[in-house]
Amino acid sequence: MESETLEQRTNINLRHIRAFVSVAELGSFTRAANTLSISQSALTVSVRQLEDNVGLALFHRTTRRVTLTEAGVEFFPTARRLLRDFQAAVADMQAMVNFRRGRVGVAALPSVSAEWLPAIVAQFSRDYPGINVEVISENSHGIHRRVAAKEIDFGFVGQILPDADISHQKVVSQPVALVCPPDHPLAKKPDPVCWADLKGSIFIHAGNDDCIRAVLEKVPALSDTLMDTRYRTNKADIVAAMVREGIGVTAVAPVILPRDIRRQLAVRALRKPDMTRTIYLIRRRGRVLSPAAELFMKQALAAIRGAAHAEMPSTRGINPATLDAV
DSSP states (O other): OOOOOHHHHOOOOHHHHHHHHHHHHHSOHHHHHHHHTSOHHHHHHHHHHHHHHHTSOOEEEOSSOEEEOHHHHHHHHHHHHHHHHHHHHHHHHHHHHTTSSEEEEEEEOHHHHHHTHHHHHHHHHHHOTTEEEEEEEOOHHHHHHHHHTTSSSEEEESSOOOOTTEEEEEEEEEEOEEEEOTTSHHHHSOSOEEGGGGTTSOBEEOSOHHHHHHHHHHOGGGHHHHHSOSEEOSOHHHHHHHHHTTSOBEEEOGGGSOHHHHTTSEEEEEESSOBEEEEEEEEETTOOOOHHHHHHHHHHHHHHHHHHHHTOGGGTTOOOBOOBOO
8 A cells, every 4th residue: 555645644724824834924922822822832733733644743842942944944934825815815715705896897888888888987997996897888798798707796687688697687678769850840749649640751760670570560551661661770879860861750769869869859758668778687596706806896785776767757657668778
């Protein structure tokens, strides 16, 4: 039977390392015991156990002084580094718990990234300046991929993809509204504006196919207006600019449009049927977030819900049917 290796018979823990380093630095068992707030006999036992485990004497002991042996001199820098690394690791974890340091990775639809996240990140950074926040603007498919690959902590999407490893929760639903130039006849029409009123208008398709299909199930007469349009884009800033230039009208959740252009346009509630764009938060199922990520997620949820509610006065009173955004 082969003899045990040093690794197999070693039972060294942090108490042994701390005892050795303290005695080596202070050159005295008495002073080291006082510094560690333990009895001298307990300290002596710890040092003796360490020496027994490694099979070498680490100290020369005399009645007057304690000095390191050759083996002790060689071991001392490593032991001190181990102790400092451990202390630094514990301090790092405590800093994470106390939000003095950390990292948050979040991906979101361009509208969420531009409309809501900047203010959330700004406030979070003022409150917790030691935490780094990375924001990635991406479409729903890209966000799902990043969450699944653990590249980010969580994401805000408009479409739920089938994946047993990804959990989701509804954040907010916003009514899909008519967006048109201020001088357009529909902008001046008395309330309410219905989808059927769009017939004959030049319609700019914003890539929200699910919404349009759902509307056509209720108002099939709009097929020529909504589907046979000459203008189509999946970029919100392009849609907004085209509407501003008077090319046509569109139907979107207004929050997806750049704020500076949106203020130049007319936004009207659209009825019969009432449609919404829903934002979801997704995260990897079973993944424990860091304290910083968990805190940021909770604050972002509260802020987005509050901001979305405050931005809905023009569509107040709508009782929308939930519809996933594209």
